Amino acid sequence: MTTPEAEQGGGGAGEERVTPEDDAARAEGGEDRSEGGAAPTESEAARPEARLERAVRAAEQALIEYEIAVETFRVEIENFSRLHEQKLGPLYGRLEELDARILEARAARSGDPEDRRRAEEARARLAPIPGVEELLHGWMDDSGLFPEAVAMLTDQAVRPPQRVRPSEEARKLYRELARKAHPDLAQEEKERERREEFITRVNAAYARGDEAELRELAEEWAKGPELKRGPSRAEELYARLEWLAQRKELLALLAKELEESAIGHMLQLAPDDPDGLLDEIGQQLLTQVTERERELAALLAEG
Numbered sequence: 001m002t003t004p005e006a007e008q009g010g011g012g013a014g015e016e017r018v019t020p021e022d023d024a025a026r027a028e029g030g031e032d033r034s035e036g037g038a039a040p041t042e043s044e045a046a047r048p049e050a051r052l053e054r055a056v057r058a059a060e061q062a063l064i065e066y067e068i069a070v071e072t073f074r075v076e077i078e079n080f081s082r083l084h085e086q087k088l089g090p091l092y093g094r095l096e097e098l099d100a101r102i103l104e105a106r107a108a109r110s111g112d113p114e115d116r117r118r119a120e121e122a123r124a125r126l127a128p129i130p131g132v133e134e135l136l137h138g139w140m141d142d143s144g145l146f147p148e149a150v151a152m153l154t155d156q157a158v159r160p161p162q163r164v165r166p167s168e169e170a171r172k173l174y175r176e177l178a179r180k181a182h183p184d185l186a187q188e189e190k191e192r193e194r195r196e197e198f199i200t201r202v203n204a205a206y207a208r209g210d211e212a213e214l215r216e217l218a219e220e221w222a223k224g225p226e227l228k229r230g231p232s233r234a235e236e237l238y239a240r241l242e243w244l245a246q247r248k249e250l251l252a253l254l255a256k257e258l259e260e261s262a263i264g265h266m267l268q269l270a271p272d273d274p275d276g277l278l279d280e281i282g283q284q285l286l287t288q289v290t291e292r293e294r295e296l297a298a299l300l301a302e303g
Contacts, residue, residue, distance in 0.1 A: 052237040059244040066248060070255050080274055081263045087278050091285040098292035100126055105299040166209040173214040174206040181221055194225065 100122040107115035166174070181199055186192035198221065205213040231239070258264050270277035 049233050049237060052234060056237050056240050059241055063244050063248055066251055070251050073258055077258055077263050080267055084278060088282055088285060091289060094289050095292060096126060098296055102296050105296060166206055167211055170209055170211040170214055173218055177202045177218060177221060
């Protein structure tokens with residue numbers, strides 16, 4: 001088992017950040033190559049953006065390799081976690097059951113309220129928890145509590161939702177906007193998306209009967225989409241390098257979380273023989289189960 005940091009030569013969340021200028025300098029020094037491993041041609045090198053393009057290609061390749069390493073490690077942890085649960089889960093469950101029964105036996109013998117509390121807490125931890133959806137069904141959705149639920153919890157009367165009757169002017173504005181901005185009139189996907197977003201706002205304003213907002217939307221549509229100056233090639237490349245750097249930082253954080261997880265620590269204890277580690281832990285758990293069974297038998301015999 002190798003961690004993503006090991007595969008990347010030790011880079012990680014705490015590594016020194018590489019700026020676009022650094023990447024460009026490395027590219028100029030020959031540390032990266034164009035696709036296929038070939039050096040840039042003389043015409044490519046003559047262009048002002050050539051260094052940036054080479055730096056972007058190098059950063060992209062490095063990111064791909066790092067993503068592969070992180071995903072490989074994540075899958076390895078997931079598989080080991082599943083195997084851990086299959087092999088050791090029943091033993092952990094048996095230990096928890098024995099601990100609960102031991103506490104219950106002690107409480108029965110002593111009659112101490114504190115012993116009973118401990119026993120009840122141990123038993124409660126083993127009890128299944130009702131599903132969240134079952135508990136909240138009819139009470140809330142992604143937007144929060146339903147008005148009826150809020151009213152019941154606050155002892156207020158349930159009030160029907162306010163009914164809005166748009167004015168004649170609002171209806172007129174809505175019809176005009178719906179005709180002009182309908183998404184089916186779009187010729188390109190990007191324009192369709194813009195129209196769908198706009199019509200969603202129109203529908204919301206009309207549902208509220210907000211005549212003023214409908215007028216504002218009509219003025220907005222009349223002006224048309226804002227024309228923006230497209231970025232230069234150099235700006236695009238710098239933006240790409242910045243995105244690559246941010247993506248690498250996020251992956252480094254994910255790799256760190258994986259390595260510091262309980263299963264990640266276990267894998268790092270026995271990178272060459274994780275199955276052997278599970279067998280060793282299993283034997284330790286079996287020993288603990290045997291000890292608990294003896295303790296429980298002794299308590300029941302005394303009682």
